[in-house]
Amino acid sequence: MNRDEAMMILQAYRPGGQDANDSFFAEALAWVQNDPELAGWFAQQQAFDARITGSLQQVPVPAALKAQILAQHRSKPAAPFDWWSRLFVIQSPIAWAAAAVVLILLGLTLYRNHRSDQSSFAEYSEQMAGAAMTDPHHVDLAVGDLKSAIASLPKDSGDGDLSLPLRLAGGNGLTGCRRLTWHGHDVAMLCFMPAGGGHVDLFVAPATLFPDAPPADQPRFATNNGAPTASWTHAGETYLAVGHGDENQLRNLWSAGKITCIHLKLCTRAGRASF
Amino acid sequence: MDELSFEQVVNAHYEPLYRFALSLSRSESDAGDLVQQTFYRWATKGGQLRDRSKVKSWLFTTLHREFLGQRRHADKFPATELSTEDGRELAAYTPAPERQLDGASVVAALGELDESFRAPLALFYLEEHSYREIAEILEIPIGTVMSRISRGKELLRKQILEKEEK
Numbered sequence: 223m224n225r226d227e228a229m230m231i232l233q234a235y236r237p238g239g240q241d242a243n244d245s246f247f248a249e250a251l252a253w254v255q256n257d258p259e260l261a262g263w264f265a266q267q268q269a270f271d272a273r274i275t276g277s278l279q280q281v282p283v284p285a286a287l288k289a290q291i292l293a294q295h296r297s298k299p300a301a302p303f304d305w306w307s308r309l310f311v312i313q314s315p316i317a318w319a320a321a322a323v324v325l326i327l328l329g330l331t332l333y334r335n336h337r338s339d340q341s342s343f344a345e346y347s348e349q350m351a352g353a354a355m356t357d358p359h360h361v362d363l364a365v366g367d368l369k370s371a372i373a374s375l376p377k378d379s380g381d382g383d384l385s386l387p388l389r390l391a392g393g394n395g396l397t398g399c400r401r402l403t404w405h406g407h408d409v410a411m412l413c414f415m416p417a418g419g420g421h422v423d424l425f426v427a428p429a430t431l432f433p434d435a436p437p438a439d440q441p442r443f444a445t446n447n448g449a450p451t452a453s454w455t456h457a458g459e460t461y462l463a464v465g466h467g468d469e470n471q472l473r474n475l476w477s478a479g480k481i482t483c484i485h486l487k488l489c490t491r492a493g494r495a496s497f
Numbered sequence: 498m499d500e501l502s503f504e505q506v507v508n509a510h511y512e513p514l515y516r517f518a519l520s521l522s523r524s525e526s527d528a529g530d531l532v533q534q535t536f537y538r539w540a541t542k543g544g545q546l547r548d549r550s551k552v553k554s555w556l557f558t559t560l561h562r563e564f565l566g567q568r569r570h571a572d573k574f575p576a577t578e579l580s581t582e583d584g585r586e587l588a589a590y591t592p593a594p595e596r597q598l599d600g601a602s603v604v605a606a607l608g609e610l611d612e613s614f615r616a617p618l619a620l621f622y623l624e625e626h627s628y629r630e631i632a633e634i635l636e637i638p639i640g641t642v643m644s645r646i647s648r649g650k651e652l653l654r655k656q657i658l659e660k661e662e663k
Contacts, residue, residue: 233647234621234628241627270654271622274603278622281600283515287529291507291536 225260228253232264237272341405343432343453344446347462350409351447353402354423354464361398361413368393371412385439385456387463387475390414390422407431421466422475429460436460441476443469506543507536510556513625517557520619521564523608531567535560553625557634561616568612606656614649617642 223231231250235241254261365371371393372384390396395416402409402425409427416422429435436442436453441463443452450469453462465472511532518528518535538559546555603622607615620631628646632639 230643230647233650234643236621236624236627238624240624244627246628267650271650274653275622275624277600277603278516278520278619279600279624281516281519281604283512284525284529287515287532288507288511290529291511291533292504294533294537295503295540 223249237268237275343434346404347446347451350425350462351449351451351464355449362400364398366396371396371399385461389416389475420471423464425462427460429455429458510553513623514556514560516623517619518560519604520607520615531560531563534563554630554633561634606653609656610652614645617645618649621646
């Protein structure tokens with residue numbers, strides 16, 4: 223602490239001596255004892271403060287104020303001591319402990335339900351890639367155009383805006399589709415064998431199922447269950463493309479290195495198609 | 498809360514609360530209203546305060562909040578937050594006025610200061626609260642309280658001297 227700091231602190235020292243035992247002021251007061259000039263300044267400060275304090279405390283208070291406060295209180299009864307306030311005041315420690323246990327159990331239950339409902343996209347990708355690669359029951363319905371495929375798929379969610387890689391746009395190579403379920407939710411699978419070779423299965427599921435849904439409109443490439451995959455999100459739907467060849471074959475679906483998707487608005491006679 | 502305890506609280510605190518309110522509002526009627534509103538809050542919400550040693554701080558904090566709320570609502574006194582000047586050289590001491598100041602002059606001089614200085618200075622001179630309690634009541638850091646008291650005293654002294662010279 224330097225002299226200026228001591229002066230700053232001493233300004234907050236009340237002239238009535240209420241702060242005499244406050245250790246915060248001890249070091250600043252020690253400066254006063256060792257610095258006569260500072261001691262003189264401090265004495266004058268205290269005298270000025272005492273004068274102001276005395277004057278302020280002489281400010282008269284309206285004689286009727288107290289009576290008005292009490293009258294107001296009598297005319298407006300205090301708010302009833304609501305049951306929850308009573309709960310906070312009078313419950314025993316045992317009751318508090320019991321309430322805490324109940325809250326913890328409730329929290330755990332909610333957390334587990336939430337966890338079971340919101341599985342990770344990585345886990346989903348592993349399982350879907352496995353289904354694509356090993357499941358002999360590959361498609362439910364052999365169809366050759368997107369409109370027919372979408373009409374046969376579950377209308378779980380989505381706004382009908384289907385996001386597809388450039389080389390699959392327009393249903394190029396579509397051979398069939400299938401319904402699967404994931405934690406009780408429908409998942410649509412479209413099977414493509416585009417011209418020029420290759421085999422890709424595209425899984426579409428609501429993005430709300432996953433706390434870690436893939437990035438929007440930007441394919442993220444990975445390997446799941448030994449198969450190359452690309453995943454992205456568009457308009458509330460997650461897309462998982464599982465390639466049956468190598469990773470380059472999958473990447474080639476996005477032409478000339480462009481990482482863009484074609485968005486197809488598909489409408490059926492009944493209205494917009496959705497997953 | 499029973500009638501007796503309410504009256505005890507009023508007896509113990511209504512006078513310093515009124516002086517604080519007067520310093521803030523510079524109006525006797527507004528100060529009275531602020532104090533009444535503060536005790537109304539106490540009557541309706543005070544039961545939730547479990548630490549009874551905090552009653553005084555609770556009342557002053559509530560009154561200050563009421564004042565700020567009313568000021569915002571009225572939009573008559575735009576809030577101006579002045580920057581603090583930590584580490585600033587303190588002004589040389591000027592002899593204090595010799596004659597006794599009356600309370601109204603002090604309130605008037607305080608009223609000339611910006612509210613950011615007025616509130617901590619009023620609490621300081623009421624001697625009801627330490628600098629730590631002032632920081633709690635005004636909901637500002639302790640360092641800010643220290644600098645505002647220091648700077649505010651300097652400004653107050655100038656105000657009083659100017660009034661003396663007129």
